[in-house]
Amino acid sequence: MSTPPFLSLPLALLAFATAAASPATAALILKVDTSAPGKPIGTDLVGVFFEDINYSADGGLYAELIQNRSFEYSPLARREWTNLTAWELAPRGGRGELDVDGAFPLHPNNPHYAVLSVRDGGEVALINDGFDGVALRAGENYRLSFFARRLYAGGRWDGQKSASPLPLVARLETRDGAVLAEQHFSIAEDAWVKLSATLTPTATAPAARLVLIARERGGLALDEVSLFPAKTFRDRPNGLRADLAQAIADLRPRFVRFPGGCLVHGDGIPNFYRWKDTIGPVEQRRQQANLWGYHQTVGLGYFEYFQFCEDIGARPLPVVPAGVSCQNSGHTGGTGQQCLPLADMDAYIQDVLDLVEWANGPVTSTWGAKRAAAGHPEPFDLKYLGVGNEDRITPGFRERFELIQRAVQARHPEIVVIGTVGPAPDGEDFERGWRIADELKVPMVDEHYYKSPGWFWDNLARYDAYDRSRAQVYVGEYAAHDDNRRSTLRAALAEAAHLTALERNGDVVALASYAPLLAKRGRTQWSPDLIYFDNTGVYPTLSYEVQRLFGNNAVATVLPATLSDAPAALAFSTARDTAGDLVLKLVNGSAAPRPLRIELAGFARASAPASLSVLAHPDAGVANEDGRPPAAATRTEGIVVAPAFEHVLPAHSLTIIRIPSAP
Ligand code: AHR
Numbered sequence: 001m002s003t004p005p006f007l008s009l010p011l012a013l014l015a016f017a018t019a020a021a022s023p024a025t026a027a028l029i030l031k032v033d034t035s036a037p038g039k040p041i042g043t044d045l046v047g048v049f050f051e052d053i054n055y056s057a058d059g060g061l062y063a064e065l066i067q068n069r070s071f072e073y074s075p076l077a078r079r080e081w082t083n084l085t086a087w088e089l090a091p092r093g094g095r096g097e098l099d100v101d102g103a104f105p106l107h108p109n110n111p112h113y114a115v116l117s118v119r120d121g122g123e124v125a126l127i128n129d130g131f132d133g134v135a136l137r138a139g140e141n142y143r144l145s146f147f148a149r150r151l152y153a154g155g156r157w158d159g160q161k162s163a164s165p166l167p168l169v170a171r172l173e174t175r176d177g178a179v180l181a182e183q184h185f186s187i188a189e190d191a192w193v194k195l196s197a198t199l200t201p202t203a204t205a206p207a208a209r210l211v212l213i214a215r216e217r218g219g220l221a222l223d224e225v226s227l228f229p230a231k232t233f234r235d236r237p238n239g240l241r242a243d244l245a246q247a248i249a250d251l252r253p254r255f256v257r258f259p260g261g262c263l264v265h266g267d268g269i270p271n272f273y274r275w276k277d278t279i280g281p282v283e284q285r286r287q288q289a290n291l292w293g294y295h296q297t298v299g300l301g302y303f304e305y306f307q308f309c310e311d312i313g314a315r316p317l318p319v320v321p322a323g324v325s326c327q328n329s330g331h332t333g334g335t336g337q338q339c340l341p342l343a344d345m346d347a348y349i350q351d352v353l354d355l356v357e358w359a360n361g362p363v364t365s366t367w368g369a370k371r372a373a374a375g376h377p378e379p380f381d382l383k384y385l386g387v388g389n390e391d392r393i394t395p396g397f398r399e400r401f402e403l404i405q406r407a408v409q410a411r412h413p414e415i416v417v418i419g420t421v422g423p424a425p426d427g428e429d430f431e432r433g434w435r436i437a438d439e440l441k442v443p444m445v446d447e448h449y450y451k452s453p454g455w456f457w458d459n460l461a462r463y464d465a466y467d468r469s470r471a472q473v474y475v476g477e478y479a480a481h482d483d484n485r486r487s488t489l490r491a492a493l494a495e496a497a498h499l500t501a502l503e504r505n506g507d508v509v510a511l512a513s514y515a516p517l518l519a520k521r522g523r524t525q526w527s528p529d530l531i532y533f534d535n536t537g538v539y540p541t542l543s544y545e546v547q548r549l550f551g552n553n554a555v556a557t558v559l560p561a562t563l564s565d566a567p568a569a570l571a572f573s574t575a576r577d578t579a580g581d582l583v584l585k586l587v588n589g590s591a592a593p594r595p596l597r598i599e600l601a602g603f604a605r606a607s608a609p610a611s612l613s614v615l616a617h618p619d620a621g622v623a624n625e626d627g628r629p630p631a632a633a634t635r636t637e638g639i640v641v642a643p644a645f646e647h648v649l650p651a652h653s654l655t656i657i658r659i660p661s662a663p
Contacts, residue, residue, distance in 0.1 A: 026595040026596055026597040026646045027564075027565070027595065028563060028564055028565055028567065028570075028594060028595070028596045028597065029563070029564040029596075029597045029598075029599060030561060030562075030563050030564075030572065030574075030584075030586075030596055030597070030598045030599070031561060031562050031563075031564075031599045031601060032559055032560075032561040032574045032582075032584070032598070032599070032600050032601065033559055033560045033561065033601045033602060034559060034582060034600045034601060034602045034603045035601065035602025036559055036560050036602070037557075038557035038558055038559045038560070038575070038576060039506075039507055039557065039558045040507070040556065040557050041503065041506025041507055041555070041556060041557065041558055041575075042506055042507075042510040042511070043254065043554065043556050043578060044254040044255050044315060044510065044511055045254065045502060045503065045506055045509070045510065045511060045512055045554065046251075046252075046253065046254060046499070046512060046513075046547065046550050046551045046554060047253040047254050047255035047256060047257065047314060047315075047317070047511055047512070047513045048248060048251060048253040048255075048256050048257070048314075048513050048514070048517050048530075048547075049256075049257040049258075049261070049476060049477060049513035049514065049515045049516065049517055050248075050256055050257065050258045050259070050305075050517050050518070051258070051259060051260040051261030051262075051263055051515070051516050051517070052259055052260065052261075052263050052290060052292070052296060052300075053260070053261060053262075053263065053292045053516050053519075053525055053526055054292070054516060054518060054519035054520055054523060054524045054525055054526060054529060055131070055294065055519075055520035055523040055524075056516070056517065056518040056519070056520070057259075057296065057297075057300045058131070058294070058295060058296065058297050058299070058300070059131035059132075059294075059520060059523065060241070060244065060518055060520050060533065061240050061241055061244050061245060061248075061300060061518060062240060062241070062297075062299055062300035062304075063228050063229055063232045063233075063239055063240055063241045063242075064226060064227070064228060064297070064299055065130050065131070065134045065135070065142070065210075065227040065228065065229070066086075066128050066130060066134075066210060066225050066226055066227050067085075067086035067128060067129070067130055067131045068083075068084075068085050068086040068087065068128075068295070069128075069224055069225050069226050069297065070110050070112070070113075070223060070224050070283065070287065070297065071083045071084065071087075071100060071112045071113055071114050071223060072110065072111075072112055072287045072295070072297075073085040073086070073295050074289060074295075076288075076289040077289035077290060077293065077294055077295045078293055078294065081295075082100075083100040083112045083114075084098065084100060084114070086128055086129055086130075087114065087126060087127065087128055088126075088127045088128075088129070089116075089124065089125070089126060089127075090124075090125040090126075090127055090211075091122070091123075091124055091125075092122065092123035092124065092125050092213065093121075093122030093123050094118050094119070094120060094121060094122025094123050094124045094214075094215065095118070095119040095120050095122070095124070096116065096117050096118045096119055096124030096214065097115075097116075097117045097119070098114060098115070098116060098117075098126060099114070099115040099117070100112050100113070100114060100115070101113060101114075101115050101221065104149065104192070104221060106147055106192055106223045106224060106283055107283055107284040109277070109284050109285060109286040109287075110223065110224070110283050110284065110285075110287070112223075113147075113221050113222060113223035114126065114221070114222045114223070115151065115219055115220070115221055115222075116212070116214050116219070116220045116222060117151075117156065117214075117218070117219040117220075118214045118215070118216060118217050118218060118219075119156075119217065120217065121217070122215070123213050123214070123215045124213070124214050124215075125211050125212065125213045125214075126211070126212045126213075126214075126222070127209050127210070127211050127212075128209060128210045128225065129209050130207075130208075130209065130210070130227075130535075131520075131523075131535065132207065132522065132523075132534075132535060133175070133206060133207025133208065133209070133535060134172070134205075134207070134208045134209060134210060134227065134535075135205070135206050135207065135208070135535035135536050136172060136180060136201045136204060136205045136206075136208045137201070137204050138201055138202060138203050138204045139200065139201075140200070140201070140229060140230065140231060141198050141199070141200050141229075141230035141231075142172070142181075142198065142199045142200070142201070142227055142228065142229055142230065143196065143197075143198060143226075143227070143228045143229075143230055144170055144183065144196060144197050144198070144199050144210070144226070144227050145194060145195065145196035145197075145224070145225075145226045146170075146194070146195055146196075146212075146222055146223070146224060146225040146226065147192045147193065147194050147195075147222070147223045147224045147283065148168065148185070148187045148189075148192070148193060148195055148220055148221065148222055148223075149187070149189065149190065149191060149192045149193070149220070149221040150165070150166050150187045150188065150189060150190050150218065150219075150220060150221075151190075151218070151219035151220060151221055152218055152219050153165070153166055153216065153217070153218040154217055154218060155217060156219060164216070165186040165187055165188035166186070166187045166188075166214065166216050166218045166220055167184065167185070167186055167187075167214075167215055167216055168184075168185045168186075168187055168212060168213065168214055168220065169182060169183070169184055169185070169212070169213040169215070170182070170183045170184075170185065170197065170199070170210065170211070170212055170213075171183075171210075171211045171212075171213065172199050172201050172205075172208050172209070172210060172211075173208060173209050173211050174203075174205050174208050174209075175207060175208070175209060178203075180201035180202050180203055180205060180208060181199035181200055181201045181202065182199075183197040183198075183199060185197070187220055192221075192223070198230070199227075206535065206536050207535070210225070210227055212225070223283070224282070224283040226282075229241075229242075232245075233245035233246065233249075233308070233311065234311050236304075236307060236311075238282060238299060238304065239304070240300070240304070240308060243533075243538050244518065244531070244533055244538055245308065245311075245312075247531055247538050247540060247544075248312065248517070248531075249311075249312040250548060251544070251547050251548050251551045251552075252312075252313075252548075252551040252552050252554070253312065253314045253513075253551055254314055254315060254511075254551075254554065255309075255314050255315040255316070255317045255384065255511060255513075256305070256308065256309050256312075256314045256315075256316060256317060257317040257318075257319060257386065257476060257513055258305045258316075258317070258318060258319070259273055259305065259318075259319070260273065260319065260389060261319075261389060261477075261515075261516070262291055262292075262326050262328070262389065262390065263290060263291060263292065263296075264319045264320065264321055264386075264389050265321040265322070265324060265325050265326045265388065265389055265391060266291055266321065266325055266326060266329070267289070267291040267325070267326060267328075267329045267330065268325050268329040268330055268336070268338055269325050269338045269340055270288075271288060271289065271291060271325070271329075272321045272325065273296075273320075273321065274286070274351065275301075275302045275318065275320065275351070275355055275358075276351060276354070277298060277301075278298040278301030278302045278303075279301055279302050279303050279358075279370065279374065280370075280374075282297070282299045282301075285297070285298045285299070285301060286298070291326065292525050293525065294523075302318070302355075302358075303371075303374050303376070305318070306359065306376075306380045307376070309380075310380065315381070315382075315383055315384060316359070316380060316382055316384075317384040317385075317386060317418075317511075318355065318382075318385060318386065319385075319386030319387070319388075319389055319418075320351075320352050320355065320385070320386070320387055320404075321388065321389075322387050322388030322389075322391055322397060322400055322401045322404060322420065323339065323340040323345060323348060323397075323400030323401070323403070323404060324337050324338065324339050324340070324388070324391055324392075324394075324396060324397045324400060325337060325338040326391075327391065327392040334392075337391065337392050337394060337396070337397070339394075339396035339397070339399075339400060340400060342399075342400075345400060345403050348404075349403060349404055349407045352385075352387075352404055352407070352408060353407060353408065353411055353412070354366075354367045355367075355382075355385075356382060356385070356408070356411070356412050356415060358370060358371050359371070359379065359380040359381075359382035360379045360380065360381065360382050361379070362379075363377050382415065383414070383415065383416055384415075384416050384418060384444075384474075384511070385408065385415050385416070385417055385418065386418045386420075386446060386474075386476070387401060387404050387405060387408075387417055387418065387419060387420070388401060388419065388420035388446075389420055389446070389476075390420060390422055390423040390448060391420055391422070391429075392422070392429060393420075393421075393422060393428075393429045393432035393433050393436065398432075398436055401419065401436065401440075402436075402440055404417075405417050405419070405440055405442060406440070416443045416444055417442060417443060417444070418442075418443075418444045418445065418446050418474050418476075419433065419436065419437050419440075419442040419444070419445045419446065419471070420433055420445065420446050421433030421434055421437070421445045421446065421447055422448075423448055424448070424449065425447055425448070425449040425451075425459075425462075430447075433445060434470070434471075437470065437471040438470060438471070441471075442471050443471060443472060444471055444472045444473065444474050444510060444511075445471045445472075445473060445474065446474045446475075446476040446477075447473055447474070447475050447476065448475075448476055448477040448478065448515075449475075449477070449478050450477070450478065450479050450481055450515075451478075451480065451481065452480065452481060452482070453480040453482055453490050453491050453493070453494035453589075454494075455480075456480050456494035456495065456497060456498045457494055457497055457568075457569060457571075457589060459498075460497060460498070460500075460501040460571055461501070462501070463501065463502070463505035463508055463509055464501075464504075464505060466505065466508045468507060468508055472508055472509070472510045473508055473509045473510065473511075474509075474510060474511040474512070475502065475509060475511070475512040475513070476511070476512075476513055476515070477513065477514075477515035477516075478495070478498065478512065478513075478514060478515065479491070479495065479514055479515055479528060479543065480492075480494040480495050480498075480543075481528065482528075482621075485527045485528050486527075486528060486623050487528040487529075487541035487542055487543050487623050487624065488542065488620065488621050488622065488623045489542050489615075489617050489619070489620050489621070489622050489623070489631065489632055489652055490589075490620035490621060490652070491528065491542075491543060492541070492542035492543045492545065492546045492615075492654075493546070493587055493588075493589050493620065493652060493653070493654060494589065495514065495543055495546050495547075496546045496549075496550070496571070496585075496587045496654045497569075497571035497587040497589060499512070499546070499550050499573075499585075500571045500572055500573035500585050500587060501571065501573075503555060503558060503573040503575060503585070504558055504573050506555075506558060507558075514530050514543060514547055516529045516530070517529065517530050517531060518530070518531050518532075518533065519531070519532050519533070520532075520533055520534065521533065521534045521539075521626065522534070528541065528543065529541070530543055530544045530547065531544055532626060534626075537626065537627055539624065539625075539626040539627065540624065540630075541623070541624050542615070542622075542623065542624055542630070542631065542632060545615055545630070545632075545633075545634060546615070546654060549613060549615065549634065549654065549656055550585075553577070553583050553585070553613075553656050553658060554577060555573070555575035555576060555577050555583050556575070556576060556577055556578045557575055557576045558573065558574070558575045559574045559575055559576065559582075560574075561574040567590075567594070568589075568590070569588065569589030569590040570586075570587070570588055570589070570590070570594060570649075571586075571587040571589070572584065572585060572586045572587070573585045576661075579660075579661060580661030580662075581658055581659060581660050581661050582600070582657075582658070582659040582661070583656065583657075583658050583659075584598070584655075584656070584657040584658075584659075585654070585655070585656050586649055586653075586654070586655045586656075586657075587653070587654050587655075588649040588650065588651065588652065588653045588655070589620075589652065590651065590652075591618075591620070591651050591652065592651055593648050593649060593650050593651050594648065594649040595646065595647075595648045595649075596646065596647050596648070596649055597644065597645075597646050598641075598644070598645055598646070598647060598657075599643070599644045600641070600643050600644070601643075603642075603643040605643075606642060606643070607640050607641065607642050608640065608641055608642075608659055608660075609638055609639075609640055609641075609660070610638070610639050610640065610641045610657055610658060610659040610660070611636060611637070611638055611639070611657070611658045612636065612637055612638070612639045612655070612656070612657055613634050613635070613636045613655070613656040613658075614634065614635050614636075614650060614653055614654070614655050614656075615632055615633070615634045615635075615653060615654045616632060616635075616650040616651065616652055616653030616654070616655075617631060617632035617652055618651050618652065619652070620652040639657070641657065641659055
């Protein structure tokens with residue numbers, strides 16, 4: 001964490017004096033036993049859940065700037081979509097045509113491509129508008145690549161074919177036609193060849209276009225037309241948008257769950273997210289419709305997910321379908337769960353086992369060798385594996401889940417299988433899911449809840465009573481939904497209070513992730529989300545700030561503490577981190593400031609410097625607005641604490657006091 005430097009002592013004392021308020025006003029006393037050994041909890045508690053929803057992947061985290069680069073869009077994703085969506089033919093003095101064809105596919109998984117024909121002299125342009133425009137920055141390098149194949153040169157039918165190469169010009173242009181960068185190519189092969197170049201725009205343009213211009217009579221096949229910023233996160237090829245990836249990294253998540261969500265079990269069996277389809281050369285990956293109403297290129301595939309996890313020091317937590325599809329498949333409104341035929345389960349289970357081998361196996365293993373070939377000989381250290389997501393807990397589900405769970409546990413007892421207990425924190429699926437977990441001794445189950453802020457406050461004791469001999473809990477999806485599903489401070493503080501309860505119960509709740517993580521403005525199917533963005537900006541919410549504060553103040557040992565009174569809307573956790581620092585987290589959900597006396601029993605030092613971080617606003621209804629200063633920002637300063645000290649928790653606030661173990 002970027003803990004700010006402590007203030008010098010006189011200043012720190014001043015800060016303490018300011019924060020201490022009148023000693024006589026502190027009716028509440030928080031007693032923390034700092035000499036107790038405490039309760040060890042898992043250190044992976046706070047992570048993130050990345051689902052390809054809200055254009056989180058294509059058009060979002062995945063840095064590709066060209067939309068429908070492989071001409072594989074289809075009405076299965078969106079009624080009005082065709083293979084040419086996002087592309088436009090523009091005659092520029094010439095006469096030409098744009099077609100879709102499949103006679104010479106680049107790869108069986110990538111069956112369609114565009115044919116650009118010029119009938120007579122003059123230019124014909126093929127234009128891609130990106131994802132609502134291609135955002136470019138002056139002087140930055142952009143890597144253009146595409147596959148091309150000369151179909152014929154000269155006239156198509158008039159016997160005037162020639163052996164000449166066909167010229168093609170690639171330009172970055174503004175929407176009104178100003179040229180920002182240009183490269184020339186010559187297509188001489190009658191077979192697919194990959195061409196590439198670097199384009200460096202001369203001006204910044206938030207919504208430019210890629211323009212491919214043919215200017216000689218003839219026909220060209222084009223596929224996998226790609227434009228990436230050279231500066232991706234950690235400069236990875238086929239990489240991630242640097243600003244968005246950094247915003248996620250700044251949360252310091254201990255794990256990343258991916259790729260869903262409902263996306264995983266899909267809209268019917270053919271729409272399962274199959275991890276093997278998402279590795280290898282991007283032009284050979286099998287793309288498909290996204291059940292959230294758009295398209296998955298899977299350019300951001302399993303290798304890229306695992307690589308990203310490693311880059312940000314988070315554990316990968318992939319989720320595979322449990323052999324059943326989403327119950328909402330096929331517009332059925334909850335009755336459409338399809339079960340993979342039992343005859344196909346052996347092969348399916350082998351796919352799941354292969355995933356473990358791909359992630360962790362030696363380079364000498366079949367799948368470990370594929371990981372190594374992709375540039376990562378070292379294992380990825382996979383520990384957690386989600387099986388299923390919010391499935392209806394039917395007999396068909398149970399049978400298939402059991403087959404998968406038993407196979408993974410037999411072959412890989414080191415893997416923690418995470419089962420599912422339906423979409424809600426109670427109810428029929430929840431009960432059935434838990435019963436299966438008990439019967440099959442599933443090590444962890446995934447609970448989900450999207451509820452009002454009040455529900456979170458009312459359920460702070462939820463896990464206090466959980467039976468520690470049963471499965472551990474992963475709170476895989478949660479968010480407080482305030483009025484109009486806005487990301488208000490009220491919602492964020494309810495989530496903060498919830499997180500203190502999860503920390504206190506960190507012996508049974510092992511993992512937790514807010515949901516969903518990302519949402520593109522204008523392309524959002526679900527609200528609220530943790531981070532909003534558009535093509536040029538990243539807009540974190542107040543819920544993001546809470547997650548950031550918890551991620552950067554992760555703890556390892558919970559210390560016993562008591563509060564003299566139990567007022568409504570006050571939550572806390574008292575703990576040490578792995579370095580032994582004392583970390584007190586206090587959430588005041590009320591509209592009144594709360595004077596508090598904090599007594600640190602067993603605290604040996606007469607005074608000690610500490611850091612104080614406070615997120616607060618008198619109006620709990622505030623929310624961040626895109627591109628504006630945050631409605632409520634974390635204020636961090638140095639203070640001095642003593643074995644007993646007084647502190648006022650502001651109205652509507654999260655306060656974190658961190659006391660380093662060593663003077
Ligand atoms: O987080 C959005 C969706 O909510 C997830 O896809 C699903 O698991 C849940 O219903």
